[in-house]
Amino acid sequence: MRSIFDITISELETLLVSENFKKYNATQVFEGIYKKQVNSFSEINNISKELKIYLEENFKIDKLEVLEKLESSDTIKYLLLIDNASIECVLMKHNYGNSLCISTQVGCNMGCAFCESGTLKKIRNLSVSEIVLQVITIEKINNIKLDNIVIMGIGEPFDNYDNLIKAIDIFTTNKGMNIGSRRITVSTCGLVPKIKSFALLKTQVNLAISLHASNDKIRNKLMPINKLYNIKEVMEAIDYYIDKTNRKVTIEYILLDGINDSLDNARELANLVKGKLVYVNLIPYNATSHSEFKRCDKEKIDRFYKELITLNVNAIVRREMGKGIKGACGQLRASYEKKDI
Numbered sequence: 086m087r088s089i090f091d092i093t094i095s096e097l098e099t100l101l102v103s104e105n106f107k108k109y110n111a112t113q114v115f116e117g118i119y120k121k122q123v124n125s126f127s128e129i130n131n132i133s134k135e136l137k138i139y140l141e142e143n144f145k146i147d148k149l150e151v152l153e154k155l156e157s158s159d160t161i162k163y164l165l166l167i168d169n170a171s172i173e174c175v176l177m178k179h180n181y182g183n184s185l186c187i188s189t190q191v192g193c194n195m196g197c198a199f200c201e202s203g204t205l206k207k208i209r210n211l212s213v214s215e216i217v218l219q220v221i222t223i224e225k226i227n228n229i230k231l232d233n234i235v236i237m238g239i240g241e242p243f244d245n246y247d248n249l250i251k252a253i254d255i256f257t258t259n260k261g262m263n264i265g266s267r268r269i270t271v272s273t274c275g276l277v278p279k280i281k282s283f284a285l286l287k288t289q290v291n292l293a294i295s296l297h298a299s300n301d302k303i304r305n306k307l308m309p310i311n312k313l314y315n316i317k318e319v320m321e322a323i324d325y326y327i328d329k330t331n332r333k334v335t336i337e338y339i340l341l342d343g344i345n346d347s348l349d350n351a352r353e354l355a356n357l358v359k360g361k362l363v364y365v366n367l368i369p370y371n372a373t374s375h376s377e378f379k380r381c382d383k384e385k386i387d388r389f390y391k392e393l394i395t396l397n398v399n400a401i402v403r404r405e406m407g408k409g410i411k412g413a414c415g416q417l418r419a420s421y422e423k424k425d426i
């Protein structure tokens with residue numbers, strides 16, 4: 086049976102009208118499911134008995150089960166069960182509110198050398214409801230409203246583009262969850278055609294690009310996707326996105342000791358982003374189980390950061406969260422699947 090969390094409001098309107106219900110019934114259902122967060126259709130008291138029966142026969146109000154939970158002072162990492170697989174999401178408590186980092190795929194095929202998620206290949210895309218239910222589940226069990234959603238968990242969001250766009254539609258529908266687009270961020274490793282499609286949607290959703298290198302030689306080694314879409318093409322896609330949306334883009338750059346952290350790299354990076362409406366987010370590397378990479382010490386991070394600032398690049402060093410609880414992307418799931426937690 087289909088999950089009610091799989092369907093956007095406009096799809097539900099079309100469906101209900103085709104079943105001889107009224108278009109506004111979709112709004113009532115969305116308000117019941119997302120605002121009141123009912124557990125059964127019978128609890129939606131402003132709809133007809135016929136509609137309740139129709140919904141009960143055709144949709145389920147499902148939920149995700151928590152398999153594991155790891156907690157630190159500022160972060161709770163959850164492993165959720167979906168259909169014989171597991172996915173991660175991470176609740177981060179900032180002083181400005183609660184953010185949830187959610188996954189879009191089971192595993193990932195992008196194979197970035199520094200990333201734990203890539204050690205477990207993609208098994209499948211998450212469905213729309215599996216993306217949406219991460220948010221609902223965490224809100225329900227913590228009795229909170231999330232302030233921000235970051236789509237940077239396991240998987241490449243733009244490799245599951247259609248489901249991602251529908252999930253964002255559901256998050257932002259004002260009759261439903263009503264999360265402001267500007268409070269949602271999608272991070273991609275740089276799938277150029279999808280960056281362009283996303284630009285044309287003209288949402289206010291924030292876009293972050295995992296660049297992680299200042300030239301193709303380094304990026305080819307770190308991120309296999311660079312062989313398909315190199316830095317020049319990614320930068321052009323960023324220009325295109327900014328041109329269409331007038332929205333600032335985040336450039337993510339993990340600092341890896343001795344690999345991409347020299348002053349020359351900082352200058353090269355500054356050249357790449359010069360004059361663009363972007364800011365650079367410098368990310369301290371989170372060591373993973375398998376990798377040959379080392380984290381830069383604080384001095385090197387500072388040196389890189391200061392060089393960017395001197396060259397008039399808008400930059401920040403990302404505050405680290407979830408240390409000691411397998412905080413890096415994919416670490417909890419990887420350790421669970423390999424059964425060593």
Ligand code: SAH
Nearest residue numbers: 200237240241272273274295370371413414
């Ligand atoms: N596939 C998407 C989103 C998932 S990864 C993307 O590539 O952007 C989310 C972010 O975490 C990316 O910037 C990714 O490069 C970064 N990341 C992955 N492994 C990391 C690690 N070990 N330490 C720090 N950041 C990491």
